[in-house]
Structure formats: C-alpha cells, structure tokens
Amino acid sequence: MDPPKTYKEIMIAAPTPSFLERGDLALDRDLENYKKLRIHNNFWRRNTIFIEIEQVKKPSEFVRELSDMGYARHMGDLHKGEFFQQGGFITIYPINSEAPITIEFSGNIIELIREAKIILHQRHSVSIGHRVSKLEPGDYVVHEDHGIGIYRGKNEKKFLILEYAPARKGGDPDRLLVPEAMAKKISPYLGLKNPKISRLGTPLWFETKRKAKENIIKFAQELLVLYKTRSEIKRPPYEPSHFEKSVWDNFEFEETPSQKTAIEDIFLDMAKAEPMERLVVGDVGFGKTEIALRAALRAVLNGKQVVILSPTTVLADQHSETFRKRLAREGIEIERLTRLESREKTKEILRKIKDGKIDIVVGTHRILSKDLNFKNLGLLIIDEEQRFGVKHKETLKKKYPDVDILYLSATPIPRTLAFSLSKIRPLSQITDPPEGRIPIKTFVMPRTDKIIREAIREESKRGGQVYFLSPRIMKMSFIMKKLDKQFPVIRKEILHGKVGEKHLVRTMRKFREGKIKILVSTTIIENGLDISSVNTLIVEDSTKLGLSQSHQLRGRVGRTNIQAFAYFLYPSQKLTPKAEDRLEALLSFQELGAGMEIAKRDLELRGAGNILGREQTGVLNKIGWNLYFEILGQTFNELM
Known part of the structure; x- marks a missing residue:
C-alpha cells in the first residue's frame, strides 16, 4: 500500500453553499491567490483556514475555528463537513478535498498534515459497459457462467478482473480475466449484503442455476394464472385520429427519443384487441404527463372516458389545469374530483360522469368511491403509482375488467418493479432528459x-x-x-x-x-x-x-x-x-434519469421477502436480482 500523501500547507474551506456550489476549490493549489482573496474579502476571511507545518496553533483553537466555520464533530466514519479529535490528532473531511485529512499536533505546533487512513465515502464509478456501468472495484458481481465474484477493476490490457474464492483452503483467491467484448455476461449482484463467493472450475454454480430455474418455472406458472385472465378479455382496438396532431404540435418542448418510443409502445398496446397494462418509468420532469395526455386524447377520440388518479389534491389540481390548457379548446370536457369540490358540485360531476358528458376526470382517492359510475370508461392512468396500495389499484380494474391501465412512476415500488423486470407487465423507460436540463x-x-x-x-x-x-x-x-x-x-x-x-x-x-x-x-x-x-x-x-x-x-x-x-x-x-x-x-x-437505478437500489436495501415470498427470496439471493429477473423473463417468454 502506498504511504499516505503529505502536505506542507493546505486551505480548509467552510461547508457553505457558495463554496459547495463552486466545486472547484483546491486543497493545496493556488494558495497564494486564495490568500489574496482572504485579505480583501470578508467572506473569504470568515470561511477559510490556512494551516502549515510548524505553525503555532493550539488544537483547541483549531477545533473552535472548525466549529465556527460549520464543521460538525463526529466519531466514526467521516463524511464531508465533519471532523473528530483523538488527543493531538484532528481528522477532518474538508469539502475541498477528495479524502479526509489528519493534522498531527506536537503540543501547540502542527507537526504533520497527511491524508487520513480511513474508508472514504466519496467513491468513483468505472464505466465498463451498459450493464455494469455503475460498478466500482470491490463490488459484488454475477458472471452468467462462473457465478458470484468481486470486481477488481481493469488491467492494462482493458480486461475486467473478477476475483473468486480460493481453489483450496488458505490459498490465494482465483482471478478471472474477462474481455470487454464479453462484459454483457457480467451484472452487478443485488441481494444479500455479503453473498457467498463462487469457486471457479466446479459444477456448483451450474447446479445452483439449475435449481433456481426449476423454482422460477414453478413461480412463473403461478403468476401467469393471475395475469392470464386479463389477457383473455377483449375490447375494440383504439384507432388513431387526424385531430391528434394539432394537440401534439402545441407541446412546448421537443419530444425526446425515449419519450417518442414510450408513446409508440402505448399506441401499439391500444391498437390491440386486449386491454393494456403498461408501466412508464421516467425520472421526475422527463415528460410522463405528456405521454399520459396523448394516451388520454386517443381514448377520448375513440368515444371512451378517462380517469387520472393522483395521490394528492395539489397534484390533481395541477394535472386538471394542464389537461384543460391543452385539451379544453378541442371541446373535451375535463373535471377535477377531490375533497375540494362542494357537495352540490360533486353531485353534478357524478351525474355527468354517469351520463358520459365528462370525458376526462382527474382526482384523488375520491374517484375510487362506490358512488362513482362511468358510462364508458376506457383508460385508467395512475400517476405516481408508488403512492397507492394494491387494493386501490385493483378497485377500478375489478369494476371495469376491460379498462386499459397506464402506471406512471419515477421510482416504482418494489412489487411493480419486480413485475416489470420479469416482463410480466410491459415497461417503457424514458431515459433521456429534456433538452437543456442539467443534473441537480x-x-x-x-x-x-x-x-x-x-x-x-x-x-x-x-x-x-x-x-x-x-x-x-x-x-x-x-x-x-x-x-x-x-x-x-x-x-x-x-x-x-x-x-x-x-x-x-x-x-x-x-x-x-x-x-x-x-x-x-x-x-x-x-x-x-x-x-x-x-x-x-x-x-x-x-x-x-x-x-x-x-x-x-x-x-x-x-x-x-x-x-x-x-x-x-x-x-x-x-x-x-x-x-x-x-x-x-x-x-x-x-x-439525470437515475430514478430506475434508485428504485433498484431501494429494492435491494428493503429486501424481497414481502414481494415474492420467502422461498423465491432464497433463490434470488443465491443468484442475484439481475440474473433472477433475466431467467424469469425468459421463462415467461417460453411459457406464453
């Protein structure tokens, strides 16, 4: 291991938004320029500390200065903006450093400034192909043919290095070199925090996969029974209309490629003779509402009513405004149904819905009430589906078995994500941000x-x-x-x-x-x-x-x-x-567009017991989430 880096002099910047948002302050470079700023600028004087070797400074005085600048005292692993003291050693994680720094005092004199020997919380991803783009050295991975190993980075020939269990007790770990062209066989392991590492050259991994496949086939057959009844229901296909284009042309943004693909997916589903049930996953602000609006328009132009279910009154109010702004001039009747409406207004809306005089109704849980009856409901759009329980989502599906359903989410709940990853429910992903959008x-x-x-x-x-x-x-x-x-x-x-x-x-x-x-x-x-x-x-x-x-x-x-x-x-x-x-x-x-990865990570952090059952969770942990859902998806294709 290389010795820790040492410094003669450093600048510690305060954890203030002005400095955090800049993101370009150095720890030990351009110090003379920073010192000039400190002389002429009160803000810099208050929010920077310069320290150097052999400087006279009491440890207690230094701790007070750090606290005054906004650094928090903390024992244990450090994050940026924290420090701790152990006798004459003060370790701090400056916001303008890629690693924590330890300052060693001898009495009231600074004797040494060096990088701290502790685990960092700022890690950097290594890009090695789309399935493993988020891998970092030390992460667990699954190789389809060799099992669970540890990713150790790349060698000078650009081969991916995977580490496996030693061939014999007490021996060195085995290593597998994977050419970049074969990176598609590798996926991040999601499951147990510390899975059992596979051994190379034994039949154990193939046996594990074989048993997993048997379990998955049995599970897939059970799930298919639940979903087959819906696919047997028939309804007239939806036809496109030339009126649609005038509404599309009023969209103030340019559609992104994945937005266009999602719209095409939905229209293909609506053109079939069986009801649609599709999940659209797109990060916040990526244009899911526009997709919902276009699906709603097609349903209305085919003589059907549409209901949009929102988790909050505020969001229902926003959606009703958006839909009115875009569709009211086309003669489409849109109403909001929430607890905000008076009793008289609610009665009038319920009557109009029953008579088919309202085309689109936007509402909260109120629209799941028993007193709400549609004349000709065609499309149910559930926005922010992760906010609704299974019973809520099944209410209208049971009442109107042939209704088309569109689920919208930035971070789908584990159950929904599991069904979509296994291809039980079709999934459209909006992956690219609107033009000009920059990461937060x-x-x-x-x-x-x-x-x-x-x-x-x-x-x-x-x-x-x-x-x-x-x-x-x-x-x-x-x-x-x-x-x-x-x-x-x-x-x-x-x-x-x-x-x-x-x-x-x-x-x-x-x-x-x-x-x-x-x-x-x-x-x-x-x-x-x-x-x-x-x-x-x-x-x-x-x-x-x-x-x-x-x-x-x-x-x-x-x-x-x-x-x-x-x-x-x-x-x-x-x-x-x-x-x-x-x-x-x-x-x-x-x-931008990290919502799906966040949902997968959430899936991993929460565990799968309450989603797929205890038996499936055991299988899943042995081979990892990614491979599990890949096999489950293949099994569905074979059974259907």
Whole structure:
C-alpha cells in the first residue's frame, strides 16, 4: 500500500453553499491567490483556514475555528463537513478535498498534515459497459457462467478482473480475466449484503442455476394464472385520429427519443384487441404527463372516458389545469374530483360522469368511491403509482375488467418493479432528459444553521424560490421563527396535510405564481409538482426519508436549464447505518434519469421477502436480482 500523501500547507474551506456550489476549490493549489482573496474579502476571511507545518496553533483553537466555520464533530466514519479529535490528532473531511485529512499536533505546533487512513465515502464509478456501468472495484458481481465474484477493476490490457474464492483452503483467491467484448455476461449482484463467493472450475454454480430455474418455472406458472385472465378479455382496438396532431404540435418542448418510443409502445398496446397494462418509468420532469395526455386524447377520440388518479389534491389540481390548457379548446370536457369540490358540485360531476358528458376526470382517492359510475370508461392512468396500495389499484380494474391501465412512476415500488423486470407487465423507460436540463447538484452534509442560512441567501440573490422540507409538523413553527428573524422581508408559508385542502391548494398556487419565496413543507411536495423557478431544496433531517422518497423530492427542483441544488442534511450524531446507506446511494446516483437505478437500489436495501415470498427470496439471493429477473423473463417468454 502506498504511504499516505503529505502536505506542507493546505486551505480548509467552510461547508457553505457558495463554496459547495463552486466545486472547484483546491486543497493545496493556488494558495497564494486564495490568500489574496482572504485579505480583501470578508467572506473569504470568515470561511477559510490556512494551516502549515510548524505553525503555532493550539488544537483547541483549531477545533473552535472548525466549529465556527460549520464543521460538525463526529466519531466514526467521516463524511464531508465533519471532523473528530483523538488527543493531538484532528481528522477532518474538508469539502475541498477528495479524502479526509489528519493534522498531527506536537503540543501547540502542527507537526504533520497527511491524508487520513480511513474508508472514504466519496467513491468513483468505472464505466465498463451498459450493464455494469455503475460498478466500482470491490463490488459484488454475477458472471452468467462462473457465478458470484468481486470486481477488481481493469488491467492494462482493458480486461475486467473478477476475483473468486480460493481453489483450496488458505490459498490465494482465483482471478478471472474477462474481455470487454464479453462484459454483457457480467451484472452487478443485488441481494444479500455479503453473498457467498463462487469457486471457479466446479459444477456448483451450474447446479445452483439449475435449481433456481426449476423454482422460477414453478413461480412463473403461478403468476401467469393471475395475469392470464386479463389477457383473455377483449375490447375494440383504439384507432388513431387526424385531430391528434394539432394537440401534439402545441407541446412546448421537443419530444425526446425515449419519450417518442414510450408513446409508440402505448399506441401499439391500444391498437390491440386486449386491454393494456403498461408501466412508464421516467425520472421526475422527463415528460410522463405528456405521454399520459396523448394516451388520454386517443381514448377520448375513440368515444371512451378517462380517469387520472393522483395521490394528492395539489397534484390533481395541477394535472386538471394542464389537461384543460391543452385539451379544453378541442371541446373535451375535463373535471377535477377531490375533497375540494362542494357537495352540490360533486353531485353534478357524478351525474355527468354517469351520463358520459365528462370525458376526462382527474382526482384523488375520491374517484375510487362506490358512488362513482362511468358510462364508458376506457383508460385508467395512475400517476405516481408508488403512492397507492394494491387494493386501490385493483378497485377500478375489478369494476371495469376491460379498462386499459397506464402506471406512471419515477421510482416504482418494489412489487411493480419486480413485475416489470420479469416482463410480466410491459415497461417503457424514458431515459433521456429534456433538452437543456442539467443534473441537480446534491450535497449530503451535517445540519448546521450556517448552511441553511447561506443556501437560502444564495437562492434569493438570483431571485429564485426555496423548498424547505421538515419531516415533522411540530418543528415547523420553530423553523418559521428562525427564518423570520434571518429573512424578515422574504415571504414564507407553511404547508402540510393538516392545514385543510383549500388552504393547501391556495398556498401552492401562490407559490407557483411566485408570491411566496420560501415554502416550509412536509413531504406533501414529494409528487409531481412542476415549478420551474424553485431551484433550491433543503431537507432539514434526511435520515427520516426513504431512498426513493428522497429522489422524488430532489426532482422538485431543477426543472429548467438553471443549475439547481439539493441539500440533504442530517444530525451528525444520529446517522444510523441504514440511513447512511440510503444517503450514499442518493449521492451515487446524481445524474439525470437515475430514478430506475434508485428504485433498484431501494429494492435491494428493503429486501424481497414481502414481494415474492420467502422461498423465491432464497433463490434470488443465491443468484442475484439481475440474473433472477433475466431467467424469469425468459421463462415467461417460453411459457406464453
């Protein structure tokens, strides 16, 4: 192992949004230029520390300076923005360094500055083919022919190095060199945290695969019984109409290639004589609503009614506005049905739906009520399907067996994802972002008042808006008092599920119109809200959120070509291993279109017991998620 790198002099930058968002500050380069800035600029003076070997400085004074700059004291594995002290050794993970740094003191003199010998939390991916594009040295992998091994990177000839169990007890691990052309045989292992490593040159892996295949065939036959009844139902195919083009031409964006493919997939399904049941997965802001709108238009032009099920009143309100804006001029009747409608209005809507006078109804759980009867329901669109339970999703399917169903999600729930990965339910993926969209810069940091204050100040400077997310309603009044003191002129509002539906929708409309600049909210903002002027998200305690939920929230910002920032903060002393895993995954998948990878990682973190049953989980862990679903998909093709 190489000796740790040492330094004569370094600069430690404060974990402030100004520095974090730059991302180009060096630890030990350009120090003279930085020192000049420090002389002439108060901000640089307050937010940088320069230290060098043989400098006289008390350890206690250095710790106080770090704390004043916003670094959090923490024992254990370090993340950026944290430090710990052990006697005369102070280890810090500066935001402007790729590794933690240890400063060794001899009394009150700095004796040594070196890279710390601890595990890093900032890891870098190695790109080695589309199926293994997220692999890093040390990751578990599955080779179709040789079993579970450990990826060790590439050699000088660009061969992928896989490590397997030793051939004999106490021996060195075996290695397999895989040419890049054969990388398609390798996939990341998803399953147990520490799976059993296979041995090369034994029949054990083939036997494991054979037994897995037997189990999978049995399981596939059971699942097919559930889905066959639906495929036997017939309904008239949907025909295209020349009226559609005028609506498509009004779309203000250029369709992306994968958006076009998803639309074609849906229209091919609708042209068949049996009802469609398709999942569309696309990252937040990738244009799923436009796909739903075009499917709805085709159904209406074929004389059918459409229902759009949304998880929240706010999202139902937004969808009804979008659909009216695009379709009302074509003479299509659109109504919203939520708890916001008065009793008289609701009665009128229910009567019109029954008489077939409403073409599209957008609503929340209210549209699952028994008193709602459609004259000619053709298409059910379930937006943010991960927010609905199985019973909710089956209600209208049972009542109207021949209804076409379109599920939309950025991060599908494990059960839905499992069915789509195994090809039981067709899947369309929207993988490319709208033109000009740039990835959201994500920061996972210890929570400090300084980071919150400066993140809001930076966004206010450029005239934008801020989502401030607090998972707990009880803390909101305390947060508002603090914000009122720090930003007395900026208009702020609180939003959560207990404020009442009308107040909720009214507040969101004001926020959308830019009349409110800071929205202190619960996770009620998680789904579907599309406000282009909001480009900073602050999550006060991200340990309380699930992985998919955090990714959904991140997607509330960065809806245009303006750089957006998401701060996932956590209390430094209360970071559990599970919360740490979730936050690391969030950092690993920052690129645009990462929703599906996030969902797969969530699937791995949660486990599969409640999705596929205990017996299948055992099989799955022996061969890994990817290979399991590949075999399950092949089995379905053979059985159907």
